[in-house]
Amino acid sequence: RLATKAISAVARTPSSRGFSTTSAVDAKVAVLGAAGGIGQPLSLLCKLSPEVTELSCYDIVGTPGVAADLSHIPTKSSITGSLPSPVSWPPRGNGGLAETLTGADVVVIPAGVPRKPGMTRDDLFNTNAGIVKTLVEGCAEYCPDAMIAIISNPVNSTVPIAAEVLKKAGKYNPNKVFGVTTLDVCRANTFVANHMGVDPKDVDVTVVGGHAGITILPLFSRVNGAKFTDEELEKITVRTQFGGDEVVAAKAGAGSATLSMAYAGYIFTENLLKAIRGEDIVQCAFVESNLTDAPYFASPVKFGKDGVKEILPLGELSAYEKKWFDKMMPELKNQIKKGVDFVNN
Ligand code: NAD
Ligand code: LMR
Numbered sequence: 001r002l003a004t005k006a007i008s009a010v011a012r013t014p015s016s017r018g019f020s021t022t023s024a025v026d027a028k029v030a031v032l033g034a035a036g037g038i039g040q041p042l043s044l045l046c047k048l049s050p051e052v053t054e055l056s057c058y059d060i061v062g063t064p065g066v067a068a069d070l071s072h073i074p075t076k077s078s079i080t081g082s083l084p085s086p087v088s089w090p091p092r093g094n095g096g097l098a099e100t101l102t103g104a105d106v107v108v109i110p111a112g113v114p115r116k117p118g119m120t121r122d123d124l125f126n127t128n129a130g131i132v133k134t135l136v137e138g139c140a141e142y143c144p145d146a147m148i149a150i151i152s153n154p155v156n157s158t159v160p161i162a163a164e165v166l167k168k169a170g171k172y173n174p175n176k177v178f179g180v181t182t183l184d185v186c187r188a189n190t191f192v193a194n195h196m197g198v199d200p201k202d203v204d205v206t207v208v209g210g211h212a213g214i215t216i217l218p219l220f221s222r223v224n225g226a227k228f229t230d231e232e233l234e235k236i237t238v239r240t241q242f243g244g245d246e247v248v249a250a251k252a253g254a255g256s257a258t259l260s261m262a263y264a265g266y267i268f269t270e271n272l273l274k275a276i277r278g279e280d281i282v283q284c285a286f287v288e289s290n291l292t293d294a295p296y297f298a299s300p301v302k303f304g305k306d307g308v309k310e311i312l313p314l315g316e317l318s319a320y321e322k323k324w325f326d327k328m329m330p331e332l333k334n335q336i337k338k339g340v341d342f343v344n345n
Helices: 002-011 039-048 063-070 097-101 121-142 155-168 182-196 230-241 243-251 259-276 319-344
Strands: 017-019 028-032 054-058 078-082 106-109 147-150 177-179 207-209 216-218 280-288 296-304 307-311
Touching: 028 039, 028 097, 039 054, 039 063, 039 259, 054 063, 054 097, 063 078, 078 097, 097 121, 106 121, 106 259, 121 147, 121 155, 121 319, 147 155, 147 259, 155 177, 155 280, 155 296, 155 319, 177 296, 182 207, 182 216, 182 230, 182 243, 182 259, 182 280, 207 319, 216 230, 216 319, 230 243, 230 319, 259 280, 259 296, 280 307
Parallel strands: 028 054, 028 106, 054 078, 106 147, 147 177
Antiparallel strands: 017 280, 177 280, 207 216, 207 296, 280 296, 296 307
Protein backbone atom coordinates (compact mmCIF):
# COMPACT_ATOMS: atom_id res chain seq x y z
CA ARG A 1 0.00 0.00 0.00
CA LEU A 2 2.86 2.35 0.82
CA ALA A 3 4.39 1.60 -2.54
CA THR A 4 1.15 2.39 -4.33
CA LYS A 5 0.86 5.67 -2.47
CA ALA A 6 4.42 6.67 -3.30
CA ILE A 7 4.05 5.93 -6.94
CA SER A 8 0.75 7.69 -7.39
CA ALA A 9 2.34 10.81 -5.95
CA VAL A 10 5.12 10.49 -8.50
CA ALA A 11 2.80 9.73 -11.36
CA ARG A 12 0.92 13.04 -11.24
CA THR A 13 2.94 14.89 -13.79
CA PRO A 14 2.14 18.12 -15.55
CA SER A 15 4.57 17.20 -18.31
CA SER A 16 2.32 14.56 -19.81
CA ARG A 17 -1.30 14.36 -20.85
CA GLY A 18 -2.66 10.84 -21.00
CA PHE A 19 -6.08 9.24 -21.21
CA SER A 20 -6.39 5.71 -19.87
CA THR A 21 -8.18 3.38 -22.26
CA THR A 22 -6.82 -0.10 -21.50
CA SER A 23 -5.50 -2.17 -18.60
CA ALA A 24 -1.87 -2.96 -17.75
CA VAL A 25 0.10 -5.58 -19.70
CA ASP A 26 3.49 -7.17 -19.05
CA ALA A 27 6.32 -4.73 -19.60
CA LYS A 28 10.05 -5.24 -19.23
CA VAL A 29 12.23 -2.20 -18.56
CA ALA A 30 16.04 -2.36 -18.76
CA VAL A 31 18.11 0.33 -17.04
CA LEU A 32 21.70 0.56 -18.35
CA GLY A 33 23.93 2.38 -15.85
CA ALA A 34 21.64 1.22 -13.05
CA ALA A 35 24.21 1.47 -10.24
CA GLY A 36 24.89 5.18 -10.84
CA GLY A 37 23.61 8.39 -9.31
CA ILE A 38 20.61 8.45 -11.66
CA GLY A 39 20.41 4.70 -12.24
CA GLN A 40 19.73 3.72 -8.62
CA PRO A 41 16.83 6.07 -7.84
CA LEU A 42 15.46 5.54 -11.36
CA SER A 43 15.51 1.78 -10.77
CA LEU A 44 13.80 2.34 -7.42
CA LEU A 45 10.99 4.32 -9.08
CA CYS A 46 10.64 1.63 -11.77
CA LYS A 47 10.46 -1.04 -9.03
CA LEU A 48 7.60 0.91 -7.45
CA SER A 49 5.77 1.42 -10.73
CA PRO A 50 2.60 -0.54 -11.42
CA GLU A 51 3.47 -0.22 -15.13
CA VAL A 52 6.63 -2.38 -14.83
CA THR A 53 6.42 -6.17 -14.52
CA GLU A 54 10.11 -6.95 -15.08
CA LEU A 55 13.06 -4.72 -14.28
CA SER A 56 16.60 -5.50 -15.48
CA CYS A 57 19.44 -3.50 -13.99
CA TYR A 58 22.75 -3.44 -15.86
CA ASP A 59 26.02 -1.67 -15.08
CA ILE A 60 29.75 -2.39 -15.14
CA VAL A 61 29.68 -2.42 -11.31
CA GLY A 62 27.25 -2.87 -8.45
CA THR A 63 24.05 -4.15 -10.05
CA PRO A 64 23.87 -7.49 -8.17
CA GLY A 65 23.69 -5.42 -4.97
CA VAL A 66 21.22 -2.89 -6.37
CA ALA A 67 18.93 -5.67 -7.57
CA ALA A 68 19.15 -7.69 -4.34
CA ASP A 69 18.29 -4.54 -2.38
CA LEU A 70 15.34 -3.54 -4.59
CA SER A 71 14.05 -7.12 -4.68
CA HIS A 72 12.90 -6.80 -1.05
CA ILE A 73 10.37 -4.11 -1.99
CA PRO A 74 6.97 -5.79 -2.08
CA THR A 75 5.80 -4.81 -5.56
CA LYS A 76 4.78 -7.21 -8.29
CA SER A 77 7.73 -6.69 -10.64
CA SER A 78 10.57 -9.18 -10.84
CA ILE A 79 14.11 -7.82 -10.85
CA THR A 80 17.55 -8.86 -12.05
CA GLY A 81 20.97 -7.22 -11.75
CA SER A 82 23.67 -7.98 -14.30
CA LEU A 83 27.28 -7.11 -14.96
CA PRO A 84 29.15 -7.55 -18.24
CA SER A 85 30.79 -10.68 -16.78
CA PRO A 86 28.81 -13.77 -15.81
CA VAL A 87 27.85 -12.53 -12.35
CA SER A 88 24.28 -11.70 -11.63
CA TRP A 89 21.58 -11.42 -9.04
CA PRO A 90 19.84 -13.77 -8.44
CA PRO A 91 22.98 -15.94 -8.98
CA ARG A 92 22.47 -17.94 -12.15
CA GLY A 93 25.76 -17.76 -13.98
CA ASN A 94 24.63 -16.08 -17.16
CA GLY A 95 24.85 -12.36 -16.43
CA GLY A 96 25.48 -9.71 -19.05
CA LEU A 97 23.93 -7.39 -21.52
CA ALA A 98 22.22 -10.19 -23.45
CA GLU A 99 19.99 -11.28 -20.60
CA THR A 100 19.38 -7.68 -19.55
CA LEU A 101 18.12 -6.68 -22.97
CA THR A 102 16.40 -9.79 -24.26
CA GLY A 103 12.65 -9.15 -24.21
CA ALA A 104 12.96 -5.51 -23.12
CA ASP A 105 10.14 -3.19 -24.18
CA VAL A 106 11.88 -0.04 -23.00
CA VAL A 107 15.63 0.50 -22.50
CA VAL A 108 16.62 3.55 -20.47
CA ILE A 109 20.27 4.60 -20.66
CA PRO A 110 21.78 6.79 -17.92
CA ALA A 111 25.24 5.18 -18.29
CA GLY A 112 28.24 7.48 -18.54
CA VAL A 113 30.19 10.14 -16.71
CA PRO A 114 28.54 13.30 -15.35
CA ARG A 115 29.89 16.88 -15.46
CA LYS A 116 32.10 18.61 -12.91
CA PRO A 117 32.09 22.40 -12.42
CA GLY A 118 33.56 24.22 -15.42
CA MET A 119 32.66 21.49 -17.92
CA THR A 120 30.11 21.63 -20.72
CA ARG A 121 28.05 18.57 -21.63
CA ASP A 122 30.10 18.36 -24.82
CA ASP A 123 33.21 17.81 -22.65
CA LEU A 124 31.66 14.41 -21.78
CA PHE A 125 31.56 13.37 -25.44
CA ASN A 126 34.89 11.52 -25.56
CA THR A 127 33.93 9.16 -22.74
CA ASN A 128 30.17 8.83 -23.18
CA ALA A 129 30.01 8.49 -26.97
CA GLY A 130 31.76 5.11 -26.81
CA ILE A 131 29.64 3.92 -23.87
CA VAL A 132 26.38 4.75 -25.64
CA LYS A 133 27.64 3.21 -28.89
CA THR A 134 28.47 -0.10 -27.16
CA LEU A 135 25.18 -0.26 -25.27
CA VAL A 136 23.08 0.55 -28.35
CA GLU A 137 24.96 -2.10 -30.32
CA GLY A 138 23.67 -4.46 -27.63
CA CYS A 139 20.12 -3.16 -28.18
CA ALA A 140 20.46 -3.77 -31.92
CA GLU A 141 21.43 -7.35 -31.21
CA TYR A 142 19.20 -8.35 -28.30
CA CYS A 143 16.11 -6.08 -28.37
CA PRO A 144 15.88 -4.47 -31.81
CA ASP A 145 12.19 -3.63 -31.31
CA ALA A 146 12.58 -1.90 -27.94
CA MET A 147 12.06 1.80 -27.37
CA ILE A 148 15.38 3.40 -26.36
CA ALA A 149 15.37 6.43 -24.06
CA ILE A 150 18.78 8.11 -23.79
CA ILE A 151 19.73 10.16 -20.75
CA SER A 152 23.55 10.03 -21.14
CA ASN A 153 25.06 13.38 -22.13
CA PRO A 154 25.62 15.09 -24.43
CA VAL A 155 22.08 14.11 -25.46
CA ASN A 156 22.30 16.30 -28.59
CA SER A 157 25.06 13.95 -29.80
CA THR A 158 24.30 10.62 -28.07
CA VAL A 159 20.87 10.32 -29.72
CA PRO A 160 22.36 10.67 -33.24
CA ILE A 161 25.04 8.17 -32.17
CA ALA A 162 22.34 5.68 -31.19
CA ALA A 163 20.50 6.23 -34.47
CA GLU A 164 23.63 5.73 -36.57
CA VAL A 165 24.57 2.55 -34.67
CA LEU A 166 21.11 1.13 -35.29
CA LYS A 167 21.19 2.20 -38.96
CA LYS A 168 24.50 0.35 -39.39
CA ALA A 169 22.93 -2.75 -37.88
CA GLY A 170 19.87 -2.38 -40.15
CA LYS A 171 17.64 -2.01 -37.06
CA TYR A 172 16.88 1.72 -36.91
CA ASN A 173 13.31 2.76 -36.27
CA PRO A 174 13.20 6.57 -35.83
CA ASN A 175 9.96 6.22 -33.88
CA LYS A 176 11.73 4.31 -31.12
CA VAL A 177 14.84 6.33 -30.28
CA PHE A 178 14.46 9.34 -27.98
CA GLY A 179 16.58 11.76 -25.99
CA VAL A 180 15.10 12.44 -22.57
CA THR A 181 14.54 16.21 -22.13
CA THR A 182 11.88 15.84 -19.42
CA LEU A 183 14.13 17.42 -16.79
CA ASP A 184 14.06 20.67 -18.79
CA VAL A 185 10.25 20.56 -18.70
CA CYS A 186 10.30 19.81 -14.96
CA ARG A 187 12.58 22.77 -14.31
CA ALA A 188 10.54 25.13 -16.49
CA ASN A 189 7.34 24.03 -14.72
CA THR A 190 8.89 24.51 -11.28
CA PHE A 191 10.36 27.92 -12.05
CA VAL A 192 7.24 29.32 -13.75
CA ALA A 193 4.92 27.96 -11.04
CA ASN A 194 7.08 29.64 -8.38
CA HIS A 195 6.97 32.87 -10.40
CA MET A 196 3.16 32.74 -10.75
CA GLY A 197 2.51 31.46 -7.23
CA VAL A 198 0.59 28.40 -8.50
CA ASP A 199 0.91 24.64 -7.99
CA PRO A 200 3.49 23.22 -10.48
CA LYS A 201 1.04 20.45 -11.37
CA ASP A 202 -1.13 23.09 -13.04
CA VAL A 203 1.49 24.19 -15.57
CA ASP A 204 2.99 22.34 -18.50
CA VAL A 205 5.69 24.31 -20.29
CA THR A 206 6.67 23.30 -23.80
CA VAL A 207 10.46 23.12 -24.05
CA VAL A 208 11.94 22.71 -27.53
CA GLY A 209 15.36 22.42 -29.19
CA GLY A 210 17.93 20.19 -27.56
CA HIS A 211 19.43 19.47 -24.14
CA ALA A 212 22.46 21.71 -23.60
CA GLY A 213 22.65 25.37 -22.61
CA ILE A 214 21.15 27.68 -25.23
CA THR A 215 19.80 24.74 -27.24
CA ILE A 216 17.17 24.42 -24.47
CA LEU A 217 14.30 26.77 -25.34
CA PRO A 218 11.34 27.02 -22.95
CA LEU A 219 8.27 28.60 -24.58
CA PHE A 220 6.97 30.61 -21.64
CA SER A 221 4.84 32.77 -23.98
CA ARG A 222 2.42 29.81 -24.14
CA VAL A 223 1.83 29.54 -20.40
CA ASN A 224 -1.70 30.75 -19.70
CA GLY A 225 -1.77 33.62 -17.25
CA ALA A 226 2.02 34.00 -16.98
CA LYS A 227 3.17 37.62 -17.00
CA PHE A 228 6.82 38.69 -17.06
CA THR A 229 8.77 41.89 -17.38
CA ASP A 230 11.50 41.62 -20.04
CA GLU A 231 14.03 41.16 -17.26
CA GLU A 232 12.02 38.41 -15.54
CA LEU A 233 11.55 36.55 -18.83
CA GLU A 234 15.27 36.67 -19.56
CA LYS A 235 16.07 35.44 -16.05
CA ILE A 236 13.66 32.48 -16.06
CA THR A 237 14.64 31.47 -19.61
CA VAL A 238 18.36 31.48 -18.84
CA ARG A 239 17.77 29.69 -15.53
CA THR A 240 15.95 26.91 -17.39
CA GLN A 241 18.69 26.69 -20.02
CA PHE A 242 21.40 26.49 -17.35
CA GLY A 243 19.48 24.62 -14.62
CA GLY A 244 21.91 21.74 -14.98
CA ASP A 245 24.85 24.06 -14.25
CA GLU A 246 23.10 25.28 -11.09
CA VAL A 247 23.08 21.68 -9.76
CA VAL A 248 26.62 20.93 -10.96
CA ALA A 249 27.90 24.03 -9.12
CA ALA A 250 25.98 23.17 -5.93
CA LYS A 251 27.31 19.59 -5.97
CA ALA A 252 30.81 21.07 -6.22
CA GLY A 253 32.56 18.22 -8.03
CA ALA A 254 30.29 15.37 -6.87
CA GLY A 255 28.39 15.15 -10.16
CA SER A 256 25.24 16.58 -11.70
CA ALA A 257 21.48 16.23 -11.25
CA THR A 258 20.60 12.69 -10.18
CA LEU A 259 17.42 12.77 -8.07
CA SER A 260 15.45 15.21 -10.22
CA MET A 261 16.73 13.34 -13.29
CA ALA A 262 15.63 9.99 -11.87
CA TYR A 263 12.16 11.51 -11.36
CA ALA A 264 12.14 12.96 -14.89
CA GLY A 265 13.48 9.72 -16.42
CA TYR A 266 10.87 7.73 -14.59
CA ILE A 267 8.04 10.00 -15.77
CA PHE A 268 9.28 9.69 -19.35
CA THR A 269 9.59 5.89 -19.08
CA GLU A 270 6.21 5.45 -17.44
CA ASN A 271 4.61 7.50 -20.20
CA LEU A 272 6.22 5.22 -22.82
CA LEU A 273 4.77 2.20 -21.03
CA LYS A 274 1.34 3.83 -20.92
CA ALA A 275 1.63 4.52 -24.65
CA ILE A 276 2.60 0.88 -25.28
CA ARG A 277 -0.58 -0.28 -23.60
CA GLY A 278 -2.77 2.05 -25.61
CA GLU A 279 -2.96 5.44 -23.93
CA ASP A 280 -2.54 8.61 -25.97
CA ILE A 281 0.47 10.37 -24.52
CA VAL A 282 1.98 13.71 -25.44
CA GLN A 283 5.36 14.61 -23.98
CA CYS A 284 8.43 16.52 -25.10
CA ALA A 285 11.31 14.43 -26.48
CA PHE A 286 14.43 14.88 -28.60
CA VAL A 287 13.72 12.84 -31.73
CA GLU A 288 14.52 12.64 -35.42
CA SER A 289 12.38 15.44 -36.76
CA ASN A 290 11.67 17.58 -39.81
CA LEU A 291 10.13 20.48 -37.87
CA THR A 292 13.29 22.55 -38.43
CA ASP A 293 16.43 22.18 -40.50
CA ALA A 294 18.15 20.33 -37.63
CA PRO A 295 17.76 16.57 -38.20
CA TYR A 296 16.86 16.02 -34.52
CA PHE A 297 14.79 18.39 -32.43
CA ALA A 298 13.01 18.30 -29.07
CA SER A 299 9.33 19.22 -29.18
CA PRO A 300 5.97 17.86 -28.02
CA VAL A 301 5.51 14.39 -29.48
CA LYS A 302 2.45 12.16 -29.53
CA PHE A 303 3.37 8.59 -28.50
CA GLY A 304 1.49 5.37 -29.23
CA LYS A 305 2.23 1.69 -28.87
CA ASP A 306 4.88 1.81 -31.60
CA GLY A 307 6.63 4.89 -30.28
CA VAL A 308 6.38 8.26 -32.00
CA LYS A 309 2.96 8.59 -33.61
CA GLU A 310 3.16 12.23 -34.55
CA ILE A 311 5.54 15.13 -34.02
CA LEU A 312 3.26 18.04 -33.22
CA PRO A 313 3.72 21.33 -35.11
CA LEU A 314 6.07 23.84 -33.52
CA GLY A 315 3.57 26.72 -33.81
CA GLU A 316 4.36 30.43 -33.62
CA LEU A 317 7.31 31.57 -31.53
CA SER A 318 7.29 34.98 -29.85
CA ALA A 319 9.89 37.48 -31.07
CA TYR A 320 11.90 36.78 -27.90
CA GLU A 321 11.79 32.99 -28.47
CA LYS A 322 12.64 33.43 -32.16
CA LYS A 323 15.83 35.26 -31.13
CA TRP A 324 16.91 32.27 -29.01
CA PHE A 325 15.82 29.82 -31.72
CA ASP A 326 18.08 31.49 -34.31
CA LYS A 327 20.96 31.53 -31.85
CA MET A 328 20.54 27.87 -30.94
CA MET A 329 20.31 26.28 -34.39
CA PRO A 330 23.99 26.35 -35.49
CA GLU A 331 25.09 24.94 -32.11
CA LEU A 332 22.44 22.22 -32.15
CA LYS A 333 23.27 21.18 -35.70
CA ASN A 334 27.00 21.00 -34.89
CA GLN A 335 26.40 18.78 -31.86
CA ILE A 336 24.16 16.47 -33.90
CA LYS A 337 26.77 16.26 -36.67
CA LYS A 338 29.46 15.40 -34.13
CA GLY A 339 27.41 12.37 -33.04
CA VAL A 340 26.71 11.24 -36.61
CA ASP A 341 30.40 11.60 -37.56
CA PHE A 342 31.55 9.66 -34.50
CA VAL A 343 29.87 6.50 -35.76
CA ASN A 344 30.58 6.96 -39.45
CA ASN A 345 34.16 8.27 -39.54
P1 NAD B 1 27.19 8.31 -12.40
O1 NAD B 1 28.64 8.35 -12.65
O2 NAD B 1 26.71 8.46 -11.00
O3 NAD B 1 26.57 6.96 -12.96
C1 NAD B 1 26.86 6.49 -14.24
C2 NAD B 1 26.85 4.98 -14.20
O4 NAD B 1 27.15 4.52 -15.53
C3 NAD B 1 27.92 4.37 -13.26
O5 NAD B 1 27.31 3.48 -12.34
C4 NAD B 1 28.86 3.65 -14.20
O6 NAD B 1 29.41 2.46 -13.66
C5 NAD B 1 27.91 3.34 -15.36
N1 NAD B 1 28.61 2.99 -16.60
C6 NAD B 1 29.75 3.52 -17.10
N2 NAD B 1 30.09 2.88 -18.23
C7 NAD B 1 29.15 1.94 -18.45
C8 NAD B 1 28.95 0.95 -19.44
N3 NAD B 1 29.80 0.81 -20.47
N4 NAD B 1 27.88 0.15 -19.33
C9 NAD B 1 27.01 0.28 -18.32
N5 NAD B 1 27.14 1.19 -17.35
C10 NAD B 1 28.20 2.01 -17.41
O7 NAD B 1 26.53 9.43 -13.34
P2 NAD B 1 25.04 10.01 -13.27
O8 NAD B 1 25.00 11.20 -12.39
O9 NAD B 1 24.09 8.89 -13.04
O10 NAD B 1 24.87 10.56 -14.78
C11 NAD B 1 24.84 9.67 -15.86
C12 NAD B 1 24.71 10.42 -17.17
O11 NAD B 1 23.45 11.10 -17.25
C13 NAD B 1 25.76 11.51 -17.37
O12 NAD B 1 26.24 11.48 -18.70
C14 NAD B 1 25.00 12.81 -17.14
O13 NAD B 1 25.55 13.91 -17.79
C15 NAD B 1 23.65 12.44 -17.72
N6 NAD B 1 22.52 13.27 -17.28
C16 NAD B 1 21.57 13.58 -18.21
C17 NAD B 1 20.46 14.33 -17.86
C18 NAD B 1 19.40 14.65 -18.88
O14 NAD B 1 18.58 15.53 -18.62
N7 NAD B 1 19.35 13.98 -20.00
C19 NAD B 1 20.32 14.77 -16.54
C20 NAD B 1 21.30 14.44 -15.61
C21 NAD B 1 22.42 13.68 -16.00
C1 LMR C 1 21.09 18.33 -16.42
O1 LMR C 1 20.46 19.07 -17.19
O2 LMR C 1 20.99 18.43 -15.18
C2 LMR C 1 21.97 17.26 -17.00
O3 LMR C 1 22.08 17.37 -18.39
C3 LMR C 1 23.28 17.13 -16.31
C4 LMR C 1 24.21 18.29 -16.57
O4 LMR C 1 25.36 18.03 -16.93
O5 LMR C 1 23.82 19.44 -16.38
